[in-house]
Amino acid sequence: MKTLKLVTWNVNGIRASYDKGLNQFVQEYSPDILCIQETKAHKDQVEPHKQSLGYEHNYWSSAERKGYSGVATFLKKKPKKVLTGIDNPDYEKEGRIVWTQHEEFDLYNIYFPNGGSGEERHNFKQKFLKELTDHLKFEMKKGKQIIVVGDYNVAYLEFDVHDPKRLSKESGFLPEEREWFNGFLKAGFTDVFRQLHPDKKEMYSWWSYRELARSRNKGWRIDHICVTEGLLKHIKSCDILMQQVGSDHCPVIAEFEF
Protein backbone atom coordinates (compact mmCIF):
# COMPACT_ATOMS: atom_id res chain seq x y z
CA MET A 1 0.00 0.00 0.00
CA LYS A 2 1.22 3.45 -0.82
CA THR A 3 -0.29 6.80 0.02
CA LEU A 4 -0.87 9.48 -2.59
CA LYS A 5 -1.34 13.06 -1.44
CA LEU A 6 -3.07 15.21 -4.06
CA VAL A 7 -3.60 18.98 -3.84
CA THR A 8 -5.45 21.43 -6.08
CA TRP A 9 -4.99 25.16 -5.63
CA ASN A 10 -5.79 28.26 -7.67
CA VAL A 11 -2.88 30.50 -6.61
CA ASN A 12 -3.95 33.60 -8.56
CA GLY A 13 -0.51 34.31 -10.00
CA ILE A 14 2.26 31.85 -9.18
CA ARG A 15 4.93 34.54 -9.02
CA ALA A 16 3.03 36.57 -6.44
CA SER A 17 1.89 33.49 -4.55
CA TYR A 18 5.33 31.96 -4.11
CA ASP A 19 6.46 34.16 -1.23
CA LYS A 20 2.98 34.72 0.19
CA GLY A 21 2.40 31.08 1.04
CA LEU A 22 2.92 28.72 -1.86
CA ASN A 23 6.54 27.86 -1.15
CA GLN A 24 5.92 27.32 2.54
CA PHE A 25 2.84 25.25 1.78
CA VAL A 26 4.83 22.89 -0.44
CA GLN A 27 7.47 22.51 2.28
CA GLU A 28 4.85 21.76 4.89
CA TYR A 29 2.52 19.40 2.97
CA SER A 30 4.84 18.01 0.31
CA PRO A 31 2.03 16.68 -1.89
CA ASP A 32 2.86 13.88 -4.31
CA ILE A 33 0.88 15.72 -6.95
CA LEU A 34 0.23 19.46 -6.88
CA CYS A 35 -2.23 20.91 -9.38
CA ILE A 36 -2.00 24.68 -9.73
CA GLN A 37 -4.43 26.94 -11.57
CA GLU A 38 -4.09 30.56 -12.63
CA THR A 39 -0.33 30.55 -12.88
CA LYS A 40 -0.70 33.79 -14.88
CA ALA A 41 2.73 33.02 -16.30
CA HIS A 42 4.61 31.05 -18.85
CA LYS A 43 7.14 28.67 -17.37
CA ASP A 44 10.06 30.76 -18.65
CA GLN A 45 8.68 33.86 -16.91
CA VAL A 46 9.28 32.23 -13.53
CA GLU A 47 12.68 32.23 -11.84
CA PRO A 48 14.37 28.86 -12.35
CA HIS A 49 14.46 27.81 -8.70
CA LYS A 50 10.79 28.74 -8.32
CA GLN A 51 9.80 27.11 -11.60
CA SER A 52 9.90 23.57 -10.31
CA LEU A 53 8.74 24.20 -6.72
CA GLY A 54 11.20 21.43 -5.92
CA TYR A 55 9.45 18.92 -8.19
CA GLU A 56 11.44 16.94 -10.69
CA HIS A 57 8.44 16.68 -13.00
CA ASN A 58 6.30 19.69 -13.84
CA TYR A 59 4.10 20.35 -16.82
CA TRP A 60 2.67 23.71 -17.79
CA SER A 61 -0.04 24.88 -20.13
CA SER A 62 -0.10 28.65 -20.51
CA ALA A 63 -2.34 31.10 -22.31
CA GLU A 64 -1.27 32.92 -25.45
CA ARG A 65 -2.11 36.13 -23.67
CA LYS A 66 0.55 37.05 -21.11
CA GLY A 67 -0.43 37.16 -17.46
CA TYR A 68 -3.67 35.30 -18.03
CA SER A 69 -5.01 31.91 -16.91
CA GLY A 70 -2.62 28.93 -17.12
CA VAL A 71 -2.31 25.66 -15.24
CA ALA A 72 0.63 23.54 -14.09
CA THR A 73 0.93 20.08 -12.56
CA PHE A 74 3.85 19.19 -10.28
CA LEU A 75 4.66 15.55 -9.60
CA LYS A 76 7.17 13.50 -7.67
CA LYS A 77 6.68 10.58 -10.00
CA LYS A 78 6.80 10.84 -13.77
CA PRO A 79 3.45 10.25 -15.49
CA LYS A 80 3.10 7.81 -18.38
CA LYS A 81 1.84 10.51 -20.72
CA VAL A 82 1.06 14.25 -20.66
CA LEU A 83 -1.45 16.20 -22.76
CA THR A 84 -2.54 19.83 -22.60
CA GLY A 85 -5.91 19.77 -24.29
CA ILE A 86 -9.05 18.00 -25.29
CA ASP A 87 -10.43 18.25 -28.83
CA ASN A 88 -11.06 22.01 -28.96
CA PRO A 89 -7.83 24.05 -29.53
CA ASP A 90 -9.45 27.15 -28.03
CA TYR A 91 -8.86 25.67 -24.60
CA GLU A 92 -5.17 25.15 -25.21
CA LYS A 93 -4.83 28.77 -26.29
CA GLU A 94 -6.07 29.75 -22.83
CA GLY A 95 -3.97 27.28 -20.85
CA ARG A 96 -6.93 25.51 -19.30
CA ILE A 97 -5.87 21.87 -18.97
CA VAL A 98 -2.97 19.63 -18.04
CA TRP A 99 -3.98 15.99 -18.49
CA THR A 100 -1.55 13.45 -17.05
CA GLN A 101 -1.94 9.70 -17.37
CA HIS A 102 -0.86 7.40 -14.58
CA GLU A 103 -0.88 3.74 -13.65
CA GLU A 104 -4.07 3.92 -11.61
CA PHE A 105 -5.93 6.85 -13.18
CA ASP A 106 -5.97 9.78 -15.58
CA LEU A 107 -5.71 13.17 -13.89
CA TYR A 108 -7.18 16.38 -15.31
CA ASN A 109 -5.92 19.61 -13.79
CA ILE A 110 -8.37 22.23 -15.04
CA TYR A 111 -8.96 25.94 -14.76
CA PHE A 112 -12.57 26.20 -15.89
CA PRO A 113 -13.43 29.46 -17.66
CA ASN A 114 -15.03 32.27 -15.74
CA GLY A 115 -18.31 33.30 -17.33
CA GLY A 116 -18.92 36.52 -15.47
CA SER A 117 -17.61 39.16 -17.85
CA GLY A 118 -20.33 39.23 -20.49
CA GLU A 119 -22.32 37.04 -22.82
CA GLU A 120 -19.41 35.85 -24.92
CA ARG A 121 -17.50 34.46 -21.96
CA HIS A 122 -20.66 33.03 -20.48
CA ASN A 123 -21.28 31.09 -23.69
CA PHE A 124 -17.63 30.04 -23.88
CA LYS A 125 -17.87 28.61 -20.37
CA GLN A 126 -21.10 26.70 -21.07
CA LYS A 127 -19.53 25.24 -24.21
CA PHE A 128 -16.46 24.24 -22.23
CA LEU A 129 -18.59 22.53 -19.60
CA LYS A 130 -20.50 20.55 -22.19
CA GLU A 131 -17.49 19.57 -24.26
CA LEU A 132 -15.53 18.51 -21.20
CA THR A 133 -18.32 16.21 -20.04
CA ASP A 134 -18.57 14.69 -23.53
CA HIS A 135 -14.83 14.13 -23.57
CA LEU A 136 -14.81 12.54 -20.12
CA LYS A 137 -17.72 10.26 -20.96
CA PHE A 138 -15.82 9.10 -24.01
CA GLU A 139 -12.72 8.37 -21.95
CA MET A 140 -14.73 6.55 -19.29
CA LYS A 141 -16.16 4.27 -21.94
CA LYS A 142 -12.63 3.03 -22.48
CA GLY A 143 -12.70 1.83 -18.89
CA LYS A 144 -10.49 4.57 -17.49
CA GLN A 145 -10.56 5.76 -13.91
CA ILE A 146 -10.43 9.55 -13.82
CA ILE A 147 -9.73 12.35 -11.35
CA VAL A 148 -10.83 15.86 -12.28
CA VAL A 149 -9.43 18.60 -10.03
CA GLY A 150 -9.27 22.33 -10.22
CA ASP A 151 -11.07 25.60 -10.09
CA TYR A 152 -14.44 24.57 -11.54
CA ASN A 153 -15.86 28.06 -11.21
CA VAL A 154 -19.11 26.31 -10.32
CA ALA A 155 -20.75 25.76 -6.93
CA TYR A 156 -23.73 23.44 -7.03
CA LEU A 157 -25.30 22.91 -3.60
CA GLU A 158 -27.30 25.57 -1.78
CA PHE A 159 -24.87 25.62 1.11
CA ASP A 160 -21.79 25.78 -1.09
CA VAL A 161 -22.25 29.55 -1.36
CA HIS A 162 -22.83 32.05 1.43
CA ASP A 163 -25.94 33.63 -0.12
CA PRO A 164 -27.64 31.19 -2.52
CA LYS A 165 -30.62 33.41 -3.20
CA ARG A 166 -28.68 36.48 -4.28
CA LEU A 167 -25.94 34.55 -6.07
CA SER A 168 -28.35 32.50 -8.18
CA LYS A 169 -28.10 35.27 -10.76
CA GLU A 170 -24.31 35.32 -10.83
CA SER A 171 -21.95 33.31 -12.97
CA GLY A 172 -20.72 30.30 -11.02
CA PHE A 173 -24.03 29.60 -9.30
CA LEU A 174 -26.51 29.95 -12.15
CA PRO A 175 -29.24 27.29 -12.31
CA GLU A 176 -27.90 25.99 -15.62
CA GLU A 177 -24.40 25.67 -14.14
CA ARG A 178 -25.64 23.82 -11.09
CA GLU A 179 -27.57 21.59 -13.46
CA TRP A 180 -24.39 20.96 -15.44
CA PHE A 181 -22.61 19.88 -12.25
CA ASN A 182 -25.39 17.49 -11.36
CA GLY A 183 -25.19 16.00 -14.85
CA PHE A 184 -21.43 15.67 -14.45
CA LEU A 185 -21.98 13.74 -11.21
CA LYS A 186 -24.64 11.64 -12.86
CA ALA A 187 -22.18 10.74 -15.60
CA GLY A 188 -20.19 8.89 -12.95
CA PHE A 189 -18.22 11.37 -10.86
CA THR A 190 -18.23 11.84 -7.09
CA ASP A 191 -17.41 15.12 -5.35
CA VAL A 192 -14.94 13.70 -2.83
CA PHE A 193 -15.16 16.42 -0.20
CA ARG A 194 -18.96 16.28 -0.11
CA GLN A 195 -18.94 12.49 -0.13
CA LEU A 196 -16.83 12.42 3.04
CA HIS A 197 -18.41 15.46 4.70
CA PRO A 198 -22.06 15.54 3.60
CA ASP A 199 -23.21 17.99 6.26
CA LYS A 200 -20.22 20.29 6.67
CA LYS A 201 -21.46 23.81 6.12
CA GLU A 202 -19.74 27.12 5.49
CA MET A 203 -16.78 25.39 3.89
CA TYR A 204 -15.57 27.51 1.03
CA SER A 205 -12.56 27.63 -1.27
CA TRP A 206 -12.82 31.15 -2.69
CA TRP A 207 -13.58 34.58 -1.23
CA SER A 208 -13.64 37.92 -2.96
CA TYR A 209 -10.75 40.22 -2.07
CA ARG A 210 -13.33 42.92 -1.49
CA GLU A 211 -15.53 43.78 1.44
CA LEU A 212 -13.48 41.69 3.90
CA ALA A 213 -15.20 38.66 2.41
CA ARG A 214 -12.65 36.20 3.71
CA SER A 215 -12.61 37.29 7.33
CA ARG A 216 -16.41 37.28 7.26
CA ASN A 217 -16.34 33.89 5.48
CA LYS A 218 -18.55 35.11 2.65
CA GLY A 219 -17.28 32.51 0.22
CA TRP A 220 -17.99 29.97 -2.46
CA ARG A 221 -16.98 26.31 -2.72
CA ILE A 222 -15.86 26.13 -6.34
CA ASP A 223 -12.60 24.17 -6.17
CA HIS A 224 -13.23 20.46 -6.34
CA ILE A 225 -11.72 17.00 -6.47
CA CYS A 226 -14.01 14.60 -8.32
CA VAL A 227 -13.34 10.95 -9.09
CA THR A 228 -14.88 8.04 -10.94
CA GLU A 229 -16.42 5.15 -9.06
CA GLY A 230 -13.47 2.77 -9.13
CA LEU A 231 -11.38 5.25 -7.14
CA LEU A 232 -13.80 5.72 -4.25
CA LYS A 233 -12.46 2.78 -2.26
CA HIS A 234 -8.97 4.31 -2.42
CA ILE A 235 -9.91 7.61 -0.78
CA LYS A 236 -8.68 8.15 2.77
CA SER A 237 -9.43 11.81 3.39
CA CYS A 238 -10.36 15.10 1.81
CA ASP A 239 -10.15 18.55 3.34
CA ILE A 240 -10.48 22.20 2.40
CA LEU A 241 -7.53 24.08 3.86
CA MET A 242 -9.40 27.29 4.58
CA GLN A 243 -6.65 28.77 6.76
CA GLN A 244 -4.03 28.67 4.00
CA VAL A 245 -2.89 32.09 2.79
CA GLY A 246 -1.30 33.09 -0.51
CA SER A 247 -4.28 33.47 -2.84
CA ASP A 248 -7.95 34.39 -2.93
CA HIS A 249 -8.57 30.64 -3.19
CA CYS A 250 -7.45 28.04 -0.67
CA PRO A 251 -6.16 24.54 -1.45
CA VAL A 252 -8.20 21.34 -1.40
CA ILE A 253 -6.35 18.17 -0.43
CA ALA A 254 -7.17 14.48 -0.79
CA GLU A 255 -5.29 11.40 0.30
CA PHE A 256 -5.58 8.11 -1.55
CA GLU A 257 -4.21 4.68 -0.82
CA PHE A 258 -3.32 2.29 -3.60
Add this chain to the structure above:
DNA sequence: ATGGCGGCTGAGAGCCGA
Protein backbone atom coordinates in the same frame (compact mmCIF):
# COMPACT_ATOMS: atom_id res chain seq x y z
C1' DA B 1 -26.56 49.46 -9.19
C1' DT B 2 -21.93 50.32 -8.40
C1' DG B 3 -17.62 49.40 -6.70
C1' DG B 4 -14.90 47.34 -3.67
C1' DC B 5 -9.26 44.31 -4.21
C1' DG B 6 -5.37 42.29 -6.34
C1' DG B 7 -2.26 40.34 -10.18
C1' DC B 8 -0.69 41.42 -14.35
C1' DT B 9 0.82 44.14 -18.55
C1' DG B 10 3.63 47.59 -20.16
C1' DA B 11 4.70 51.99 -18.88
C1' DG B 12 -1.39 54.38 -18.69
C1' DA B 13 -5.04 53.07 -17.31
C1' DG B 14 -7.26 48.80 -18.26
C1' DC B 15 -8.43 43.87 -18.32
C1' DC B 16 -9.81 40.09 -15.68
C1' DG B 17 -11.40 37.44 -11.90
C1' DA B 18 -16.51 34.79 -9.77
